[in-house]
Amino acid sequence: MVAKRMVKKTAKKAVTNKVAAKRAAPKKLALSKITYATLAMPPDDPRHDRFDQAVAEVKANLGKSYPMMIGGKPRVAAEQFADTSPVNTDWTLGRFQKGTLQDAQDAIAAARKAFPVWRDMGWKQRVKLMRKAADVISKRNFEISAIMTLEVGKNRTEALGDVEETADLIRYYCDQVEAHKGFILPLGRESSQHHNTSILKPYGAWAVVSPFNFPFALAGGPAGAALVAGNTVVFKPATDTPFVGYKLTKCLLEAGLPEGAFNFVTGPGSTVGEEIITNPGVDGITFTGSYSIGMHIYRTFPQTRCEHPRPCIVEMGGKNPAIISRHADLDVAAMGVMRSAFGLQGQKCSAASRVFVEKPVVEAFMDKLVALTDKIAIGDPSQRNVWFGPVINKKAYDDYMHFCLDLAQSSVMVRGGAHLTEGEMSKGYFCAPTISFGLPFEHHLWQEEMFLPITTVGAVDSLDEAMQHANDVCYGLTAGFYSNDSKEIQWFFDNIQAGVTYVNRAAGATTGAWPGYQPFGGWKGSGSTGKNGGGPYYIQQYQHEQSQTVIDL
Numbered sequence: 001m002v003a004k005r006m007v008k009k010t011a012k013k014a015v016t017n018k019v020a021a022k023r024a025a026p027k028k029l030a031l032s033k034i035t036y037a038t039l040a041m042p043p044d045d046p047r048h049d050r051f052d053q054a055v056a057e058v059k060a061n062l063g064k065s066y067p068m069m070i071g072g073k074p075r076v077a078a079e080q081f082a083d084t085s086p087v088n089t090d091w092t093l094g095r096f097q098k099g100t101l102q103d104a105q106d107a108i109a110a111a112r113k114a115f116p117v118w119r120d121m122g123w124k125q126r127v128k129l130m131r132k133a134a135d136v137i138s139k140r141n142f143e144i145s146a147i148m149t150l151e152v153g154k155n156r157t158e159a160l161g162d163v164e165e166t167a168d169l170i171r172y173y174c175d176q177v178e179a180h181k182g183f184i185l186p187l188g189r190e191s192s193q194h195h196n197t198s199i200l201k202p203y204g205a206w207a208v209v210s211p212f213n214f215p216f217a218l219a220g221g222p223a224g225a226a227l228v229a230g231n232t233v234v235f236k237p238a239t240d241t242p243f244v245g246y247k248l249t250k251c252l253l254e255a256g257l258p259e260g261a262f263n264f265v266t267g268p269g270s271t272v273g274e275e276i277i278t279n280p281g282v283d284g285i286t287f288t289g290s291y292s293i294g295m296h297i298y299r300t301f302p303q304t305r306c307e308h309p310r311p312c313i314v315e316m317g318g319k320n321p322a323i324i325s326r327h328a329d330l331d332v333a334a335m336g337v338m339r340s341a342f343g344l345q346g347q348k349c350s351a352a353s354r355v356f357v358e359k360p361v362v363e364a365f366m367d368k369l370v371a372l373t374d375k376i377a378i379g380d381p382s383q384r385n386v387w388f389g390p391v392i393n394k395k396a397y398d399d400y401m402h403f404c405l406d407l408a409q410s411s412v413m414v415r416g417g418a419h420l421t422e423g424e425m426s427k428g429y430f431c432a433p434t435i436s437f438g439l440p441f442e443h444h445l446w447q448e449e450m451f452l453p454i455t456t457v458g459a460v461d462s463l464d465e466a467m468q469h470a471n472d473v474c475y476g477l478t479a480g481f482y483s484n485d486s487k488e489i490q491w492f493f494d495n496i497q498a499g500v501t502y503v504n505r506a507a508g509a510t511t512g513a514w515p516g517y518q519p520f521g522g523w524k525g526s527g528s529t530g531k532n533g534g535g536p537y538y539i540q541q542y543q544h545e546q547s548q549t550v551i552d553l
Contacts, residue, residue: 034164036512039157039343047142048384051156054146055382058093065095066246068103068266071110072259075103077267083243086153086390087380088427093151096242099267104234104275107263111205111232112281114260119202119230121258123182127174130228133255134167134174137220137248141167144216144247146382151243152212153389153429154344155381165217165514166248170224172515173539177228183543193552200543202230203311204283207276209297211289212392213347215241220248221515221533222286222313223262227252229542231284232261236276238289240392242266269293277301284311284542288349291316291449291474291525298528313541314528315521317449318349318477321470322509323492324357324365325463328482329504334368336480336502336509337455342376342433343511345391346453349526350478350500352510354446355457356466362459366414366437369457373415373433379425390429391452397429400452403445404434411439411456447473463488471497476523478502480509499523499532 031047032038041047067074079098085091097103118126137144145159154162177183183200190196206226210219215237223233237245249264265272276282277297287297294316302309322340324333340352357365381389391397397419404417416434434454439445441458446469460466470479479498483489489503499522500513513520519535521527531537 034157034160035514036161036165037507037514037517039161039507039512041157043384047160048156050142051146051160052384054142055149058143058146058150059091063092063094066097066243068097068099068107069246069249069253069262069264070103070107071113071263072253075106077103081239083151083240085150086392086429087150087382088424089429090427091150093147094243096246096266099265099272101271101275103265103267104272105279107234107265108205108276108279108281110260110263111234114258115202115204115232117258118227118232118261123177123228123230126228126230127177129256130170130224131174133224133252133257134170136251136254137163137167137170140247140251144244147247148215148241148244149382149389151241152215152344153381153392155387155389156384158344162214162216166220166224168515169217169221169534170228172534173225173228176536176539183540187547195550195552197548199546199548200229200540201546202543204231205281206231206233206542207282207285208233208235209273209276209285209287209289210235210237210241210245212238212240213344213349214288215244216248218288218315219245222288223248223252225533225539226284226286226542227257227261229539231542232263234263234265234276234282236265236267236272239266239269282310284313286313286315288315294528295525311541311544312528315533316349316526317451317475318351318510318522318526319354319447319449319473319475320350320352320478320480320498320510321354321356321466322352322480323463323466323470323482324355324361325481325483325485325488326358326360327485327488328361328365329484330361330365330368330482332504332506333482333509334365334372335506336482336504337369338372338376339506340480340508340511341435341455342373342388342453343508345388345431346433346455347392347396347451348511349449349451349522350511350513350520351451351455352480352508353450353455354470355455356460356469357457358463358466359459359461362457366457370415370435373435376433378420378430378432380428388433388453390425391431393429396452397431399450400431400454403450403452403454407434407436407439407445407454407456410443411436414457416453441469449475463491467492467495471495474525477526478510478522480505482509497523499527499530
C-alpha cells in the first residue's frame with residue numbers, strides 16, 4: 001500500500017512539474033491570418049523577420065531579365081524595358097520583354113491549342129491542380145510580397161494580404177465548382193424515358209488584363225476563375241507590375257498546368273493589349289482598370305472582328321463615399337475613413353475619396369481625422385514601421401500636384417498638397433496624404449476619380465443631402481456609413497447605389513473585401529456584370545450553359 005501511495009505521489013508530482021514547466025515556457029505567438037480586415041502584425045510577430053529576409057533576397061538579385069511564357073516555353077523579344085521601383089527609381093527590379101503583335105497572337109494561339117486538353121481534363125482534376133496552385137502561392141507569399149512592396153509601393157501587410165487573397169480566391173472558386181458538382185444539374189423529365197440536364201461549359205481562350213494596384217489578386221483571381229471553369233488564359237499584366245505577374249505565372253506552372261493553359265505576355269497596350277482586345281481567337285475577357293479604358297473594351301470587345309458577341313467582364317473605377325451621421329461613433333468613423341482614404345496611397349478603386357459629414361459633428365470628426373492622418377508613418381514601405389509609401393509612377397506623381405493645385409483654389413487644404421522630397425524620399429514618388437475641406441459640391445473633383453492620396457470632405461445639413469451627393473456620380477463601387485441608429489443603417493442600405501457596402505467599419509470605411517465574406521464588384525460605371533468577384537455568382541460568368549436532352553429508345 002505504501003509503495004502504491006509513493007507511486008501515485010511521484011506521478012502526481014511529475015504531472016505538477018510538467019504543468020508548471022509548460023506555464024513557465026515562453027508562449028508561442030499565435031499568428032492570425034492577414035486579411036484586409038486585419039492588416040496588422042504585432043512588433044514581435046515572426047513574419048516581420050521573414051519579410052525582411054525576403055526583401056533582402058530580392059534586393060540581392062535586382063536587374064535580372066525575365067521572359068514571357070507562351071505555350072509553356074520562355075519567350076524573349078527584340079526589345080526589353082526596365083521595371084523600376086517607385087520607392088527609389090535608382091532600383092531596377094528587372095528587365096522584361098517588350099512583346100510584339102506576333103507575341104500576342106502566338107499567346108492566343110497557344111491558349112486555343114491547349115483548350116481541349118484542359119477542358120477534357122474534367123472539373124475534378126482542374127480543381128485538384130488549382131488547389132495545388134493556391135498552396136504554391138501561399139508557400140511563396142513572402143517572396144512575392146517583398147517584390148510587390150518594391151514594385152508597387154505597398155506596405156508589408158497590404159502586400160501579404162494581396163498575395164494570400166489570391167490563394168483564397170482560387171480556393172473559393174474551387175469550392176464553388178465542387179459544391180455545385182461541376183455545375184452539372186439534372187432537370188425536370190417529361191417521362192421516365194426523358195433525361196434533361198443543364199451543364200455549364202467553358203468558352204475557350206480567355207484574356208485577363210490586370211491593374212497595378214492589386215497586381216496579384218486582380219490577376220490570379222480572374223485567371224483562377226477562368227481556369228477552374230475550364231478556360232485557358234492569356235494574361236497581360238499592367239506595364240508597372242510585370243515582375244509580380246511573372247511570379248504568378250511561375251506559381252501556376254509549378255502546380256502542373258499543361259503547356260499553353262496559362263500564357264504570360266508583356267508589352268505596350270497599344271500593340272499587345274489592342275491585339276488581345278480585337279483578336280477573334282479570344283473567347284472572353286476580364287479587365288480591371290480605369291473607366292476610360294474599361295469602357296473602350298466594353299464597347300469594342302464583344303463584336304470587334306468577330307461575328308458574334310463575346311463575354312466581357314469589366315471592373316472599373318470608383319468615387320466612393322463615406323457618410324458620417326450625427327449619431328456615429330466618430331473615433332471609429334475617423335479611423336475607417338483614414339484607412340480607406342490613404343491605404344496604398346489612395347490608389348484603390350475602393351478608396352474613400354468623398355466624405356459627407358452632418359454639420360453638428362463635422363468639426364469633431366475633422367479633428368479626429370486630422371489627428372490620425374498626422375500619425376501616418378511615411379517612407380520606404382519595405383520598412384516594418386512604415387504604413388504609407390510612394391505612388392506608382394511619374395504620371396501619378398505629376399497628376400497629384402495638378403489635382404492639389406486645383407483643390408487649393410476652391411477649398412481649404414487641411415493637410416497635404418505637396419510632394420515629399422526629404423532624404424531618401426527624394427528618389428521616389430512620394431506625396432503627402434491630403435485632406436480638402438469645403439470644396440463646392442458642383443466642383444468637378446467631387447465627380448472625377450483621382451486615384452491618389454486625396455480625399456475631399458464636405459459638410460451636409462442632412463443624411464438625405466449626403467445620399468443625394470453620394471449617388472450623384474457615374475460610379476457605384478463601394479460605400480461606407482457610420483451611425484448607431486438602426487433605422488438610419490437600414491435607410492443607408494435601401495438607398496445607396498453601390499455593389500459593396502460597409503457600416504461602422506474601423507478597418508476601412510469603403511475598402512477591404514475578402515473572398516467569401518465581401519464579394520467585390522460595382523454598379524453603374526464601376527462594373528459591367530453585377531456579379532462580384534469572390535462571391536457565389538462569379539465563376540459562372542466564365543461558362544455558358546448547354547441544355548442536354550436524351551430520350552431512351
